[in-house]
Amino acid sequence: MAHLAIAGGTALRQAPFPAWPIWDQSDVQALQRVLQSGHWDALKGEEVSHFETEFAAYQGAAHGVAVTNGTVALKLALIAAGVGPVDEVIVPGYTFIATATAALELGAIPIFADVDPQTYTLDPDSVAACITSRTRAIMPVHLGGCPADMDGLLALARRHGLAVVEDAAQAWGASWNGCRVGTLGQCGIVSFHASKNLTAGEGGMVLCNDPDVASLVRSLSNCGRQPDGLWYAHYLLGGNYRLSEFQGAVLRSQLQRYPGQFARRQANAAYLTEALAAIDGVTPLSADPRVTANAYHMYFLKYDNERFGGIGKLRFIAAMRAEGITDLHAGYSLPAYRQPVMLAKNFGLAKPPFLNGSHAAVPDYGAVACPVTEYACDHEALWLRQNVLLGERRDMDDVVAAMDKIQRHLDEVP
Numbered sequence: 339m340a341h342l343a344i345a346g347g348t349a350l351r352q353a354p355f356p357a358w359p360i361w362d363q364s365d366v367q368a369l370q371r372v373l374q375s376g377h378w379d380a381l382k383g384e385e386v387s388h389f390e391t392e393f394a395a396y397q398g399a400a401h402g403v404a405v406t407n408g409t410v411a412l413k414l415a416l417i418a419a420g421v422g423p424v425d426e427v428i429v430p431g432y433t434f435i436a437t438a439t440a441a442l443e444l445g446a447i448p449i450f451a452d453v454d455p456q457t458y459t460l461d462p463d464s465v466a467a468c469i470t471s472r473t474r475a476i477m478p479v480h481l482g483g484c485p486a487d488m489d490g491l492l493a494l495a496r497r498h499g500l501a502v503v504e505d506a507a508q509a510w511g512a513s514w515n516g517c518r519v520g521t522l523g524q525c526g527i528v529s530f531h532a533s534k535n536l537t538a539g540e541g542g543m544v545l546c547n548d549p550d551v552a553s554l555v556r557s558l559s560n561c562g563r564q565p566d567g568l569w570y571a572h573y574l575l576g577g578n579y580r581l582s583e584f585q586g587a588v589l590r591s592q593l594q595r596y597p598g599q600f601a602r603r604q605a606n607a608a609y610l611t612e613a614l615a616a617i618d619g620v621t622p623l624s625a626d627p628r629v630t631a632n633a634y635h636m637y638f639l640k641y642d643n644e645r646f647g648g649i650g651k652l653r654f655i656a657a658m659r660a661e662g663i664t665d666l667h668a669g670y671s672l673p674a675y676r677q678p679v680m681l682a683k684n685f686g687l688a689k690p691p692f693l694n695g696s697h698a699a700v701p702d703y704g705a706v707a708c709p710v711t712e713y714a715c716d717h718e719a720l721w722l723r724q725n726v727l728l729g730e731r732r733d734m735d736d737v738v739a740a741m742d743k744i745q746r747h748l749d750e751v752p
């Protein structure tokens with residue numbers, strides 16, 4: 339009789355982890371408030387502008403400009419940081435594709451640096467090796483809610499006169515040395531996509547301390563308008579990247595419960611980290627003491643294949659899911675530089691509008707090698723989704739118990 343669920347035994351756990359997103363009557367009322375007001379866009383209503391003020395204050399930024407999503411926010415933040423065609427922007431290999439394509443869409447060239455094996459965030463030594471006379475900006479990603487080494491990256495940026503644009507898409511409330519991320523550099527961005535810890539289905543925000551940067555981003559996101567200009571007067575090349583009032587209202591409502599959820603994720607993550615000491619072969623990423631708060635969009639684990647009899651990370655995940663740990667994932671299966679789009683001629687487009695004659699400056703991304711990133715993608719990184727950390731302590735115990743069960747019955751894994 340098999341023990342492991344993947345081999346036909348009984349699953350350790352039947353109950354699902356907490357569902358995501360979370361909503362209640364306060365979200366319904368927020369939506370009704372907008373519906374009944376008749377002010378459905380942010381130019382007439384006040385929900386988005388209140389949310390901008392509330393979230394920027396929460397994140398410790400002087401200004402916040404809400405936009406349609408994190409990808410657009412990255413693009414506008416790069417423009418505001420002065421990035422343009424043929425400029426090089428250093429990004430981590432281990433990230434979501436938007437970190438790189440936001441630069442490409444401006445005709446700028448993403449240059450991939452490797453990540454630190456202890457944190458999976460941008461490694462300052464690898465960044466230093468990528469700096470050339472064409473480098474314009476560094477774009478750290480606070481991956482999974484864990485701040486990158488901002489001391490090291492900001493020092494490099496200062497030495498070489500570079501802008502720092504923080505991709506804090508996954509890091510609402512995360513802090514480095516006691517300062518919330520997003521404005522440690524020139525500016526930063528967050529995402530409010532449905533998977534994110536703070537969400538309205540879609541949405542994003544550019545955060546900054548400089549009022550001129552904020553005005554520029556606002557104009558870029560509002561068809562190039564100016565606050566005192568006529569409705570049909572457009573002063574710079576922008577687009578319509580405005581958030582709707584419905585999204586603004588839901589985000590305000592979600593923000594009310596965010597600090598409580600944040601604290602719960604932190605407490606459960608601390609408990610899980612201790613409990614995982616019992617498992618030889620699955621280790622949480624190390625905590626840099628300068629990371630004073632991790633937002634835990636993901637709880638990252640490092641899987642050691644040898645300690646699991648060489649079954650491989652994908653079969654380990656399949657075995658865990660069969661035991662009922664359904665929210666465990668393999669994460670990015672490819673480094674960003676190995677994504678088909680990065681290897682395709684003209685980035686998959688017949689006539690890429692954004693290259694502006696910069697083709698010659700585009701490196702052969704097929705030749706890029708970031709060993710830590712590649713090892714994380716292929717063999718090591720496991721992601722436990724944020725909703726798991728909203729559960730009870732016994733849910734964390736189940737995660738550890740499932741690993742233990744699999745390790746005790748490795749011979750049953752098909």
Ligand SMILES: Cc1ncc(COP(=O)(O)O)c(C=O)c1O
Binds near residue numbers: 436507
């Ligand atoms: C690291 C990172 N950067 C940028 C983005 C883009 O955000 P959005 O999906 O809101 O466009 C995401 C979203 O998944 C992300 O995880």
